Amino acid sequence: MPSPKFNLEPAVVDFLERMAAVLFPLQSWIDQKAYTPPGKYPWRDGKPIAPRELGIIAFIEGLFASAPAEIHLLERFNKAAADPLTFCPIGDMQRWRAVRGLSSKPRFGIVESGNLPLVDGKPVVRETLYHDYFPVLLQALADAQAAPSFSWEGFVDDLSKDQSAFWPVGAPKSSAFVWQFAKDCLRAMLSMRNPVDPPEQIALLIELGEHRRVGNAYGPQDARKDVEDFMKRYQEVANMPVPEGEGIVAAVHPPVGSPPITKRDLAYG
Structure with a gap:
């Protein structure tokens, strides 16, 4: 130029x-x-x-x-x-x-x-x-x-x-x-x-270290690939055994529809 x-x-x-x-x-x-x-x-x-x-x-x-x-x-x-x-x-x-x-x-x-x-x-x-x-x-x-x-x-x-x-x-x-x-x-x-x-x-x-650029474009195929990657990772995590003592416990916040949390979540909450 x-x-x-x-x-x-x-x-x-x-x-x-x-x-x-x-x-x-x-x-x-x-x-x-x-x-x-x-x-x-x-x-x-x-x-x-x-x-x-x-x-x-x-x-x-x-x-x-x-x-x-x-x-x-x-x-x-x-x-x-x-x-x-x-x-x-x-x-x-x-x-x-x-x-x-x-x-x-x-x-x-x-x-x-x-x-x-x-x-x-x-x-x-x-x-x-x-x-x-x-x-x-x-x-x-x-x-x-x-x-x-x-x-x-x-x-x-x-x-x-x-x-x-x-x-x-x-x-x-x-x-x-x-x-x-x-x-x-x-x-x-x-x-x-x-x-x-x-x-x-x-x-x-x-x-x-910023990778976003003007003009970047993403199509449906990119969204599908991201969803596939997410589901793959989700299945890996979902199938992992829960460590002993970290099962599901009652929520400690008001019952407003939030899902139950684990003891680990409480520790870092």
């Missing part, structure tokens, strides 16, 4: 790739962790890997294409935030809630889910968030690099904690960008929509 072509300015691409390398030091993590995945991979054979090889920036640019849909959702979000029950299909919701002992004033708690791009606690369209931050980030970087003892690790760490001496007064919190970018990087590396070839495309999943 050819290298992705970015619509972002080269300075922005370089900035994001360097920030991703600080937030996700993949190679040093791979080198020190105990689990070694089966197979041979370039990053385990002398070719270090970094987030830039995983197509993260191209993935994020792809997310920008959903801006029109996000704008529509943001409008719906704002209506629901003002009146949490505005889209509820149940008639007479106040009575429905009162019968169940619920407050007459429902709370809109979607923001706390952490699934929304936020700035100062308010949801924003991802493309807007990124492009509003780019000029401020690049200026802060230029000022930081002009100072002595600059390091990318220290610069990114300060941004993540809202402690950068080079962050403009009055600008949105630098941490809001860092953590949103970190979440989007993880989405790229875990959801496999990053436009690079395997095995780099799924390097993180390989190293995590």
Whole structure:
């Protein structure tokens, strides 16, 4: 697969790739962790890997294409935030809630889910968030690099904690960008929509020992095979003699239809 072509300015691409390398030091993590995945991979054979090889920036640019849909959702979000029950299909919701002992004033708690791009606690369209931050980030970087003892690790760490001496007064919190970018990087590396070839495309999943993949499909024959394997194992266990002293005993919980349990179950209950 050819290298992705970015619509972002080269300075922005370089900035994001360097920030991703600080937030996700993949190679040093791979080198020190105990689990070694089966197979041979370039990053385990002398070719270090970094987030830039995983197509993260191209993935994020792809997310920008959903801006029109996000704008529509943001409008719906704002209506629901003002009146949490505005889209509820149940008639007479106040009575429905009162019968169940619920407050007459429902709370809109979607923001706390952490699934929304936020700035100062308010949801924003991802493309807007990124492009509003780019000029401020690049200026802060230029000022930081002009100072002595600059390091990318220290610069990114300060941004993540809202402690950068080079962050403009009055600008949105630098941490809001860092953590949103970190979440989007993880989405790229875990959801496999990053436009690079395997095995780099799924390097993180390989190293995590995660075998689920986008596009996996299972048909009826797979279900039949799983049932056959289960029944075979069940028959093996069912025909095993019960160890002495571990016969069926009365349940110790209320009789609600649960099957009887063994003394071993009681021991571990």
